[in-house]
Amino acid sequence: MTVHPQHMLYYFLKHLSILDHSSLSVIVPQSIDSSLAGRGYISCDQFMLQVFFFTTLAWSEVAILTVMLYDYYVAICLPLH
Structure with missing residues (x-):
């Protein structure tokens, strides 16, 4: 079964949009929670977890863009290979 080149483009774009949504969902909920609760800070553990997930998702996005x-x-x- 051969894969049409246009389907590969949609496959990559779908995964890029999922990664973009995921990277936003790492940071925005904690920011909203801090704003609504009146706190202007997060714990060091929460910060490190956010940084880890955000950088992991960013590197995944770079990998997909490279592919x-x-x-x-x-x-x-x-074109003919």
């Missing part, structure tokens, strides 16, 4: 770039390179430079 997309390589896919475009192959499609343009090696």
Whole structure:
């Protein structure tokens, strides 16, 4: 079964949108909770957990963008392979 190149594009875009949504969901809920509760701070453990998840999601996004770039390179430079 061959995969149509356009379907690969949608596959990568779907995963990029999921990663964008996930990176927002790491930071925004804690920010809203702190604002509504009147606190202007979070604990060090919460901060480190947010930083870990945010950087992990950011590196995942970079990896997907790199794979997309390589896919475009192959499609343009090696169209018949």
